Amino acid sequence: MQFQHYDPGDFYDELFVAKGEPRPEAALLIERISGLSLDELQQRRHAAQNALFKLGVTFNVYSDNEGTERIFPFDIIPRILPSQEWETLERGLKQRIQALNLFLDDIYGEQKILKDNVIPRELVESATGFLRPCIGLKPPQGIWCHITGTDLVRDRSGDWYVLEDNLRCPSGVSYVLENRRVMKTTFPLVFNKMSIRPVDDYASKLLETLLNLAPPGLPDPTVVVLTPGIYNSAYFEHSFLAQQMGVELVEGRDLTIVDGYLQMRTTKGLKRVDVVYRRIDDDFIDPLAFRPDSLLGIPGLMEVYRAGRVALANALGTGVADDKVIYAYVPQMIKYYLGEDQLLANVPTYLCWEADQQSHVLANLDQLVVKSADESGGYGMLVGPHATQAEREEFAGRIRANPRKYIAQPTLSLSRVPTLFEDHIDGCHVDLRPYILYGKEIYINPGGLTRVALKKGSLVVNSSQGGGSKDTWVVGEAGQDQSQSQSQSRGQSQSQS
Amino acid sequence: MLSRVANSIYWLNRYVERAENIARFVDVNLNLLLDSPTVMTQQWEPLVATTGDRPLFKSRYGEATADSVIQFLTFDQEYPNSILSCLTAARENARSVREIISSEMWEQVNLFYLMVKEASQQQHLTLTQLPSFFAEVKTASHLFAGVMDATMSHNEGWNFGRVGRLLERADKTARILDVKYFILLPSPSDVGTALDELQWIALLKSASGYEMYRKRQRLISPEGIANYLILDREFPRSIAYCLLQAERSLHEISSTTLGSWNNSAERSLGKVRSELDFITIEEIVQQGLHEFLDHIQTQLNCVGASIFDTFFALEPVS
Numbered sequence: 001m002q003f004q005h006y007d008p009g010d011f012y013d014e015l016f017v018a019k020g021e022p023r024p025e026a027a028l029l030i031e032r033i034s035g036l037s038l039d040e041l042q043q044r045r046h047a048a049q050n051a052l053f054k055l056g057v058t059f060n061v062y063s064d065n066e067g068t069e070r071i072f073p074f075d076i077i078p079r080i081l082p083s084q085e086w087e088t089l090e091r092g093l094k095q096r097i098q099a100l101n102l103f104l105d106d107i108y109g110e111q112k113i114l115k116d117n118v119i120p121r122e123l124v125e126s127a128t129g130f131l132r133p134c135i136g137l138k139p140p141q142g143i144w145c146h147i148t149g150t151d152l153v154r155d156r157s158g159d160w161y162v163l164e165d166n167l168r169c170p171s172g173v174s175y176v177l178e179n180r181r182v183m184k185t186t187f188p189l190v191f192n193k194m195s196i197r198p199v200d201d202y203a204s205k206l207l208e209t210l211l212n213l214a215p216p217g218l219p220d221p222t223v224v225v226l227t228p229g230i231y232n233s234a235y236f237e238h239s240f241l242a243q244q245m246g247v248e249l250v251e252g253r254d255l256t257i258v259d260g261y262l263q264m265r266t267t268k269g270l271k272r273v274d275v276v277y278r279r280i281d282d283d284f285i286d287p288l289a290f291r292p293d294s295l296l297g298i299p300g301l302m303e304v305y306r307a308g309r310v311a312l313a314n315a316l317g318t319g320v321a322d323d324k325v326i327y328a329y330v331p332q333m334i335k336y337y338l339g340e341d342q343l344l345a346n347v348p349t350y351l352c353w354e355a356d357q358q359s360h361v362l363a364n365l366d367q368l369v370v371k372s373a374d375e376s377g378g379y380g381m382l383v384g385p386h387a388t389q390a391e392r393e394e395f396a397g398r399i400r401a402n403p404r405k406y407i408a409q410p411t412l413s414l415s416r417v418p419t420l421f422e423d424h425i426d427g428c429h430v431d432l433r434p435y436i437l438y439g440k441e442i443y444i445n446p447g448g449l450t451r452v453a454l455k456k457g458s459l460v461v462n463s464s465q466g467g468g469s470k471d472t473w474v475v476g477e478a479g480q481d482q483s484q485s486q487s488q489s490r491g492q493s494q495s496q497s
Numbered sequence: 498m499l500s501r502v503a504n505s506i507y508w509l510n511r512y513v514e515r516a517e518n519i520a521r522f523v524d525v526n527l528n529l530l531l532d533s534p535t536v537m538t539q540q541w542e543p544l545v546a547t548t549g550d551r552p553l554f555k556s557r558y559g560e561a562t563a564d565s566v567i568q569f570l571t572f573d574q575e576y577p578n579s580i581l582s583c584l585t586a587a588r589e590n591a592r593s594v595r596e597i598i599s600s601e602m603w604e605q606v607n608l609f610y611l612m613v614k615e616a617s618q619q620q621h622l623t624l625t626q627l628p629s630f631f632a633e634v635k636t637a638s639h640l641f642a643g644v645m646d647a648t649m650s651h652n653e654g655w656n657f658g659r660v661g662r663l664l665e666r667a668d669k670t671a672r673i674l675d676v677k678y679f680i681l682l683p684s685p686s687d688v689g690t691a692l693d694e695l696q697w698i699a700l701l702k703s704a705s706g707y708e709m710y711r712k713r714q715r716l717i718s719p720e721g722i723a724n725y726l727i728l729d730r731e732f733p734r735s736i737a738y739c740l741l742q743a744e745r746s747l748h749e750i751s752s753t754t755l756g757s758w759n760n761s762a763e764r765s766l767g768k769v770r771s772e773l774d775f776i777t778i779e780e781i782v783q784q785g786l787h788e789f790l791d792h793i794q795t796q797l798n799c800v801g802a803s804i805f806d807t808f809f810a811l812e813p814v815s
Contacts, residue, residue, distance in 0.1 A: 054607070236595075267657075267809075268498075
């Protein structure tokens with residue numbers, strides 16, 4: 001009933017092959033939704049949003065005085081991924097994280113990749129995320145990026161691309177867990193009949209990952225989550241994760257360095273902290289080593305960290321790999337460190353830093369998306385086809401003035417998922433952020449956060465820019481059809497190169 | 498437990514209890530007015546006086562009328578002790594310790610806040626709406642305390658919360674008793690009249706003490722009521738009861754035996770508690786009820802300050 005008028009149009013639709021023809025893995029869900037009246041659907045939507053509001057699953061928006069707290073808009077129609085497709089992504093992501101981690105270990109260590117001229121030294125050293133004080137650091141087990149949220153998109157043809165890596169403090173995983181909780185009460189029958197991979201073990205895996213970093217030989221290491229405080233946009237998540245792991249949530253003012261160790265102030269005196277899952281950016285974490293005006297950090301932490309007396313997740317300095325110019329070199333890193341071809345493609349990227357690519361970008365601004373190399377959250381970008389002439393000219397000026405700071409990519413026609421509005425269902429563009437943990441081995445939470453652009457036609461899915469989220473279902477048993485999916489992924493990387 | 502967290506749980510409970518007691522204050526005054534002869538001028542000034550924030554009120558509102566006082570005490574966002582401000586602060590504190598308290602507690606304090614916030618956005622609560630609003634505030638606070646009791650482990654954090662709630666309640670019971678003192682001032686000749694008795698009953702009710710008092714003492718007398726609200730060892734809103742229980746929690750936190758002390762918090766609380774243990778209502782009346790209540794409030798402030806110094810002060814210990 002509901003989908004009678006739904007038309008996937010000229011897009012890759014995650015639930016439909018064509019008008020009136022659901023994908024096989026989505027058939028049961030579509031049938032179930034079609035059996036409900038629009039009123040019933042709206043009721044379930046309201047119930048779901050109320051549940052999230054009551055749980056306080058909210059985020060704060062910077063520079064917004066009234067009602068800073070909002071719930072992240074949630075749509076009850078999920079995105080569905082068949083498990084063999086998921087396994088392809090999983091392999092691609094594991095490869096990517098492994099290479100990025102080796103890259104971090106290298107550039108803060110021997111810098112072989114720079115000496116071999118695979119990546120220009122100048123680019124790495126000019127990245128804002130490249131922190132000189134981190135040179136020579138030896139994080140436990142050689143792991144730098146313990147928690148990563150990689151943004152994936154698929155284009156009109158259905159091919160997957162990595163849009164960006166988030167190796168500093170990726171947020172959003174709490175929505176994955178809470179959305180799922182709410183969805184189970186929204187569509188219990190569907191969960192009953194379909195085999196949807198559970199996501200609930202994330203907190204246990206995260207705790208394992210963190211405990212893996214503790215200095216060896218400690219019987220009961222203390223793990224904490226470090227938050228900037230309740231006014232941070234992701235505060236809910238910090239508190240949620242601490243609660244789910246059963247560890248303390250601390251702020252900078254709770255911590256102090258005494259006797260060469262990081263300690264927290266408790267009602268019974270000081271207590272040593274061994275592992276910090278920090279949700280504060282590198283710049284702010286130690287005013288003595290980085291930004292002196294930071295009130296959030298702990299003066300002297302860097303020294304303790306360097307001495308190996310406390311472990312941080314993620315390690316400091318990982319931000320260099322988030323730089324969108326460095327991103328463009330990931331295929332080379334994979335080749336260099338692993339001797340493999342990239343399984344999961346990058347979006348073709350033009351570096352304004354190189355003269356010929358820059359002139360191509362300037363000539364085609366109306367077709368490209370221009371991004372600032374060191375900003376995220378949908379800030380500092382130009383969506384060429386949607387921008388005015390004046391905006392494009394302004395950006396052209398910025399590019400010429402600071403070419404290192406900008407990259408450009410073709411405007412991808414992101415895939416869509418049916419989304420429930422007040423009186424109809426419409427297709428909205430989505431991306432996908434899986435959460436990857438690097439501990440004893442690499443673990444990826446099945447699915448991830450599907451962010452959806454709720455403004456009609458919009459391609460920007462960030463929560464700070466009016467985006468919402470959906471539950472992501474990886475459907476089907478694990479380990480099916482491996483051979484087929486492998487050949488498919490090779491096909492993708494070939495079409496890319 | 499983190500000092501900051503202990504501090505937040507303590508204040509979370511204080512603020513919720515404070516909001517409840519402000520509702521009680523205003524409610525008792527509304528009740529008194531309904532029972533008073535029409536010739537009596539409306540007495541709102543005393544209410545402001547008992548809060549101890551008269552200068553602030555004067556500077557913001559000038560004259561004390563029903564409207565201005567109710568606005569000040571319930572919905573004034575700039576007055577830190579209004580019901581709305583208390584709930585905002587309680588919620589902020591709860592938010593900063595969400596991973597420590599139970600999610601049911603968070604939900605309850607969040608709903609409580611949203612209820613008050615919504616009420617504050619209505620243009621003007623009428624005389625018929627106000628009593629039900631205050632009743633809702635009281636119920637929400639009881640619900641919070643009940644939820645905390647039933648869902649949070651009775652651990653260190655819970656004990657800090659309880660200390661906060663009980664100290665706040667002791668202080669506010671003292672102030673509620675003081676309302677009567679201020680109301681009486683203008684016309685001492687009313688003492689002992691039917692009106693006087695009605696006022697005392699209203700006061701008991703505002704402390705939810707009327708029925709329990711009747712079971713215990715039957716006759717309404719000012720001394721009896723003062724005795725009950727200050728010294729009764731079983732009534733959960735009497736000052737003595739609050740301090741007795743707060744002391745227990747404080748000693749659980751540090752595992753010090755009752756009757757001795759290990760830090761300034763235990764000492765100062767033990768001191769005022771034992772004073773109440775051995776004083777009689779006759780002695781209190783002799784030194785003046787108002788003066789005695791004033792003295793207790795000062796002592797309670799000292800207890801609060803020493804709890805802060807002992808457990809919460811964030812300065813490095815070394």
